[in-house]
Amino acid sequence: MKGTVIKYGDNIDTDVIIPARYLNTSNIEELAAHCMEDLDKDFVNKVKPGDIMVAGKNFGCGSSREHAPAVIKAAGISCVIAETFARIFYRNAINIGLPIMECPEAAKDIENGDQVSVDIYTGVITNITKGKTYQGTPFPEFMQEIMKAGGLVNYVKEKGE
Amino acid sequence: MGMTMTQKILAAHAGLDKVKAGQLIMADLDLVLGNDITSPVAIKEFQKVGVKEVFDRSKVAIVPDHFTPNKDIKSAEQCKFIREFAREKEIENYFEVGEMGIEHALIPEKGLVVSGDVVIGADSHTCTYGALGAFSTGVGSTDMAAGMAIGKAWFKVPEAIKFVLKGSLPKWVSGKDVILHIIGMIGVDGALYQSMEYTGPGVASLSMDDRFTIANMAIEAGAKNGIFEVDEKTIEYMKEHSTKEYTIYKADEDAEYTREIEIDLSTLRPTVAFPHLPENTRVIDEVGDIPVDQVVIGSCTNGRIEDLRVAAKILKGNKVKKGVRTIIFPATQKIYLQAMKEGLLEIFIEAGAAVSTPTCGPCLGGHMGILAAGERAVATTNRNFVGRMGHPESEVYLASPAVAAASAITGKISSPEEVVK
Numbered sequence: 001m002k003g004t005v006i007k008y009g010d011n012i013d014t015d016v017i018i019p020a021r022y023l024n025t026s027n028i029e030e031l032a033a034h035c036m037e038d039l040d041k042d043f044v045n046k047v048k049p050g051d052i053m054v055a056g057k058n059f060g061c062g063s064s065r066e067h068a069p070a071v072i073k074a075a076g077i078s079c080v081i082a083e084t085f086a087r088i089f090y091r092n093a094i095n096i097g098l099p100i101m102e103c104p105e106a107a108k109d110i111e112n113g114d115q116v117s118v119d120i121y122t123g124v125i126t127n128i129t130k131g132k133t134y135q136g137t138p139f140p141e142f143m144q145e146i147m148k149a150g151g152l153v154n155y156v157k158e159k160g161e
Numbered sequence: 162m163g164m165t166m167t168q169k170i171l172a173a174h175a176g177l178d179k180v181k182a183g184q185l186i187m188a189d190l191d192l193v194l195g196n197d198i199t200s201p202v203a204i205k206e207f208q209k210v211g212v213k214e215v216f217d218r219s220k221v222a223i224v225p226d227h228f229t230p231n232k233d234i235k236s237a238e239q240c241k242f243i244r245e246f247a248r249e250k251e252i253e254n255y256f257e258v259g260e261m262g263i264e265h266a267l268i269p270e271k272g273l274v275v276s277g278d279v280v281i282g283a284d285s286h287t288c289t290y291g292a293l294g295a296f297s298t299g300v301g302s303t304d305m306a307a308g309m310a311i312g313k314a315w316f317k318v319p320e321a322i323k324f325v326l327k328g329s330l331p332k333w334v335s336g337k338d339v340i341l342h343i344i345g346m347i348g349v350d351g352a353l354y355q356s357m358e359y360t361g362p363g364v365a366s367l368s369m370d371d372r373f374t375i376a377n378m379a380i381e382a383g384a385k386n387g388i389f390e391v392d393e394k395t396i397e398y399m400k401e402h403s404t405k406e407y408t409i410y411k412a413d414e415d416a417e418y419t420r421e422i423e424i425d426l427s428t429l430r431p432t433v434a435f436p437h438l439p440e441n442t443r444v445i446d447e448v449g450d451i452p453v454d455q456v457v458i459g460s461c462t463n464g465r466i467e468d469l470r471v472a473a474k475i476l477k478g479n480k481v482k483k484g485v486r487t488i489i490f491p492a493t494q495k496i497y498l499q500a501m502k503e504g505l506l507e508i509f510i511e512a513g514a515a516v517s518t519p520t521c522g523p524c525l526g527g528h529m530g531i532l533a534a535g536e537r538a539v540a541t542t543n544r545n546f547v548g549r550m551g552h553p554e555s556e557v558y559l560a561s562p563a564v565a566a567a568s569a570i571t572g573k574i575s576s577p578e579e580v581v582k
Binding site: 013025026038058067086157160 | 185198199201202205206209210211212227228232233235236239282283284285287299300301302303304306307310311315349350353354380383385438525526527531544546547548549551553
């Protein structure tokens with residue numbers, strides 16, 4: 001996957017990714033219109049399909065709402081790179097099939113607007129704008145299988161059959 | 162190398178003699194939980210799995226508590242959807258308005274969790290049940306769906322931080338101050354992916370309600386779970402509330418911890434977390450002049466009977482400062498009734514506070530006490546992120562029920578010592 005970077009800071013919590021006041025519906029398309037609203041009102045206007053989100057440490061902290069990775073995915077983001085992820089967000093992203101990558105070096109070095117490509121299976125992140133590569137932590141095989149199946153539900157279904 | 166409490170519980174539920182940190186396992190679940198925000202998504206995912214029934218009707222719990230009593234038509238539709246699912250699948254532990262409570266106060270009260278259990282809940286504060294010596298952790302809706310279908314979940318076995326508690330808490334200092342102190346010390350990602358294991362002679366001095374509060378906010382330090390060593394108080398609590406069989410796991414002498422932190426409870430002060438992160442803590446003596454528009458006492462963190470008792474002790478014979486909206490939320494119907502019998506509700510109403518039916522309501526900016534731009538609240542809730550209780554330009558300060566009640570009287574963040582001479 002390859003795209004333009006939209007960059008945020010540390011401790012981006014699920015309340016700013018998708019405020020709870022909108023969660024009286026579970027319609028993801030409807031919710032995606034409010035993605036990042038309390039932090040960056042302009043996000044939904046500027047995001048293009050394939051864009052890559054980059055952030056600092058503890059991305060996705062707070063509530064367990066799976067609506068958070070789901071709206072990021074629905075908004076068009078192809079991958080999130082961060083120094084670290086909050087654990088519930090991490091497993092939710094895998095379970096719903098939103099590619100994510102932990103890489104402190106890339107998260108620090110990449111700037112807003114850079115063109116970046118990511119291979120989530122090898123963990124290699126390439127900053128096309130700066131001509132640099134970074135080695136992220138690739139998923140363990142088990143999580144890769146979930147991602148390849150298109151999320152946990154399909155994985156469970158396949159295993160069941 | 163030995164195992165931590167958490168590792169032992171996970172090993173036993175994965176059918177393994179031994180596990181080590183970092184290992185990926187599939188564990189059997191004793192309880193799968195969801196609420197009115199996360200369950201609708203989970204049910205839609207469950208329907209895609211293609212199984213007809215949930216894995217065990219007695220091991221699934223659904224508690225509509227966030228936007229209930231239904232705040233609007235959309236919430237009502239979501240609740241209707243989960244109610245119909247619960248009815249169709251004959252889920253034994255579905256709790257309707259009138260019998261419900263905030264899930265993390267209700268589930269232990271109903272005896273649905275005991276020590277040694279493995280619990281997942283599609284709510285981040287599911288870590289609360291670690292107070293009982295269970296492994297319990299928050300997950301998302303898809304995990305809940307898979308859990309309901311197959312009764313299992315995948316886990317990466319966590320490392321752990323050991324907290325050795327000593328001494329006992331001074332007057333007006335509670336479990337909330339302990340956990341705010343810890344988060345202030347290690348940060349909102351200080352325990353990321355790890356367990357927070359509480360042990361030491363100081364544990365015995367903490368009430369079960371204090372332990373629930375401390376375990377509840379493990380997630381605010383990024384932890385996978387918080388867990389207390391089981392003692393006589395835990396056993397007494399379980400015997401009073403549950404008929405389930407329990408297993409007690411103790412960490413091995415040679416269990417490995419990433420850090421060991423000793424806390425002398427007797428040295429702690431009432432502690433307040435400033436916006437917009439729970440790690441921005443200051444002791445009450447360093448808070449300064451912070452006027453508030455609203456006071457919230459309740460939530461899965463601090464809506465238990467002891468929390469209400471301490472608030473009543475401070476509010477008794479006093480009046481809430483004019484213009485400060487003070488809203489008190491007993492966390493369950495049982496707590497509400499107990500508070501009524503003890504005369505606490507009368508004290509609150511006489512003081513000029515509003516008393517609400519159990520709901521998560523304002524804690525997540527849902528309903529029943531939303532803040533306007535520029536407004537400020539002191540709350541006994543668990544998060545003070547941007548926009549958490551309403552407008553993105555409002556502010557939430559996190560504190561104990563004692564500090565919140567004192568602040569209601571003075572109209573600014575205050576120590577109980579100032580109010581009760």
